[in-house]
Amino acid sequence: MNSQAAALKPVAAVSERDMANAIRALAMDSVQKANSGHPGMPMGMADVATVLFSRFINIDPSAPNWPDRDRFVLSAGHGSMLQYALHFLLGYDDMPIEELQRFRQLGSRTAGHPEYGHALGIETTTGPLGQGIATAVGMALAERMLAARHGADLVDHFTYVIAGDGCLQEGISHEAIDLAGHLKLSRLIVFWDDNSISIDGPTSLSTSMDQAARFKAAGWHVQSVDGHDTEAVGAAIEAAQQSDRPSLIACRTVIGKGAPNLGGSEKTHGAPLGDAEITATRENIGWDYAPFEVPDDILFAWREIAERGQAARRAWEQRLAASPQRRALESAVAGNLPDTVFDALGAFRKEHVEKATKVATRKASEMALGAINAATDLTVGGSADLTHSNLTITKGMDRIAPDDYAGRYIHYGIREHGMAAAMNGIALHGGFVPYGGTFLCFADYARGAMRLSALMGQRVIYVMTHDSIGLGEDGPTHQPVEHLAMLRATPDLNVFRPADIIETAECWELALKSKNRPSVLVLSRQNLPMLRQAHSDEPHSDENRSSHGAYILREPAEHRAVTLIATGSEVEIAVAAAERLETEHGIAAAVVSMPCWELFEEQDADYRKVVLGSAPRIAIEAAARLGWDRWIGDTGAFVGMTGFGASAPAPDLYRHFDITPEAVAAAALKLII
Ligand SMILES: Cc1ncc(C[n+]2csc(CCOP(=O)(O)OP(=O)(O)O)c2C)c(N)n1
Numbered sequence: 001m002n003s004q005a006a007a008l009k010p011v012a013a014v015s016e017r018d019m020a021n022a023i024r025a026l027a028m029d030s031v032q033k034a035n036s037g038h039p040g041m042p043m044g045m046a047d048v049a050t051v052l053f054s055r056f057i058n059i060d061p062s063a064p065n066w067p068d069r070d071r072f073v074l075s076a077g078h079g080s081m082l083q084y085a086l087h088f089l090l091g092y093d094d095m096p097i098e099e100l101q102r103f104r105q106l107g108s109r110t111a112g113h114p115e116y117g118h119a120l121g122i123e124t125t126t127g128p129l130g131q132g133i134a135t136a137v138g139m140a141l142a143e144r145m146l147a148a149r150h151g152a153d154l155v156d157h158f159t160y161v162i163a164g165d166g167c168l169q170e171g172i173s174h175e176a177i178d179l180a181g182h183l184k185l186s187r188l189i190v191f192w193d194d195n196s197i198s199i200d201g202p203t204s205l206s207t208s209m210d211q212a213a214r215f216k217a218a219g220w221h222v223q224s225v226d227g228h229d230t231e232a233v234g235a236a237i238e239a240a241q242q243s244d245r246p247s248l249i250a251c252r253t254v255i256g257k258g259a260p261n262l263g264g265s266e267k268t269h270g271a272p273l274g275d276a277e278i279t280a281t282r283e284n285i286g287w288d289y290a291p292f293e294v295p296d297d298i299l300f301a302w303r304e305i306a307e308r309g310q311a312a313r314r315a316w317e318q319r320l321a322a323s324p325q326r327r328a329l330e331s332a333v334a335g336n337l338p339d340t341v342f343d344a345l346g347a348f349r350k351e352h353v354e355k356a357t358k359v360a361t362r363k364a365s366e367m368a369l370g371a372i373n374a375a376t377d378l379t380v381g382g383s384a385d386l387t388h389s390n391l392t393i394t395k396g397m398d399r400i401a402p403d404d405y406a407g408r409y410i411h412y413g414i415r416e417h418g419m420a421a422a423m424n425g426i427a428l429h430g431g432f433v434p435y436g437g438t439f440l441c442f443a444d445y446a447r448g449a450m451r452l453s454a455l456m457g458q459r460v461i462y463v464m465t466h467d468s469i470g471l472g473e474d475g476p477t478h479q480p481v482e483h484l485a486m487l488r489a490t491p492d493l494n495v496f497r498p499a500d501i502i503e504t505a506e507c508w509e510l511a512l513k514s515k516n517r518p519s520v521l522v523l524s525r526q527n528l529p530m531l532r533q534a535h536s537d538e539p540h541s542d543e544n545r546s547s548h549g550a551y552i553l554r555e556p557a558e559h560r561a562v563t564l565i566a567t568g569s570e571v572e573i574a575v576a577a578a579e580r581l582e583t584e585h586g587i588a589a590a591v592v593s594m595p596c597w598e599l600f601e602e603q604d605a606d607y608r609k610v611v612l613g614s615a616p617r618i619a620i621e622a623a624a625r626l627g628w629d630r631w632i633g634d635t636g637a638f639v640g641m642t643g644f645g646a647s648a649p650a651p652d653l654y655r656h657f658d659i660t661p662e663a664v665a666a667a668a669l670k671l672i673i
């Protein structure tokens, strides 16, 4: 806690109204100083937040990552000043008043929207509306799963969410509340800032939804209260805590509450109130203090909350110390996978190099997962209703079901976006390594949450199968073309497109080891031959060659005349083209397999130079060209897709779109001669 706390003494009884007014004042002053931000929501929800924190929440600012803390998610992330005001008032070390004075400035902890990792106690990044509530579903699920493994004595906390009209209008909220209701995530409590206002004006401009009925239909416990009646809010939280279902508390509020002229208007949503209205608000709410000044007695009342949390944390630590579950829980929360996982993957590679196993990379992934999941129970799998296409379940994985959270396989339903957000929540909560599957094409549907996996640096593993026209008959609606470019354009995301069973196992290893970065495994539906060092005397090596991002799979005996670079299913085509060039035309062609652009970019320049070579280059990928010019340069060529695919058997499609060894060889001849 910051130093001011120790000096504080209670002066007089402080009401929750006073405590809430501190939030209002800090929010309007910070937004005014920044000349940017959203005062309306923090002012409207100040009373609800005060009741939640002063009476219920268990967090300890001096140990912000204590595993059994309650989670607080500000889904309506534009109201970030609510979170920052709370953190200052509670006494987080890294949130002195100066941070509030630097709201929205470069390098401050008080970014425009709450950013995970910028300040202690921010449980997840929010701002894209609806992400918070959907991420919270993953957190609440992880809590139940961890409790099932380690016992209620050690894992017993709530996930509280503040969501606005916007969060509930976004489609992702539908996926999230349906899943939470089905799974009976009783530790999830959502406060809806029911102020009937969004940016354009009254919500009646665009919705007639009966939200209470919607949540009830999804299996939630639903209450409706006056969000400025602190007793009603308190009673509702108590009832919600008792429910065996997730809870919605619809809090009727006035946006910008306290501002005498602008309160209730969309004008308070996203702009400073202005000096005159701020002065009038101070008078109206009886806040007789200078900007950024909070009187000691009110600050003391807030700091007492932190002390309650500290006591709860200490009691938990004592229970942990005495528990036989201690080591298991600590190691799960640390997220360290045992060496046996990687030993198993090493043995797997050796076996399948020797057997030259030819399978689709989605199948190879299933086989690798069999080894991984047998060696650790930290991994929790799932799919958006494509389990037997994505091949994400392995032997002995019990499913997660309502009231039964001991399993490790989640049927996310046909909810790609909800699945991705839930996986973010599971990863952020800690205790598990989530992976989940869908078709690569539906990365579009999951994209909002995938972007946040990357922005937050979470170890979330996306298993995306049916990765090209190679899926065949389902046709262009299901055949990704532009998706690889989109994913590769996303910062801090590793996109793996392995060429065979060996690379698939290597890419799984890299994804599991990548603790601070999400991964996408892009996998084929069609069978692919084992390609690793087929021309070498010593086919197996312990080295994970995919860890370099790209490597020379085939180096000709003579000086290279051309370098063929490919990923995934097209590496086989590149190898066939190289052989054809050599035997039919006497042209020496190297083949580079490039399963992960991002890791290749991280290699030193010398290594990259050796791999890419100085001969003309041809890239082969059954996808859009965008991005490939980086690797092929001005003198190179590209063999791939130039538009959408079509519905037909895969071999016909490869011929139709001219992605064949012949086409590659012809492109090489054109380049060289
Ligand atoms: C996915 C997404 N779309 C649009 C926005 C831009 N936006 C920010 S706040 C907001 C309106 C939110 O309304 P509400 O949740 O009712 O917030 P209130 O005005 O009540 O504070 C919009 C459209 C966003 N942040 N995220």
Ligand SMILES: [Mg+2]
Residues within 6 Å of the ligand: 164, 165, 166, 193, 194, 195, 196, 197, 198
């Ligand atoms: Mg609103």
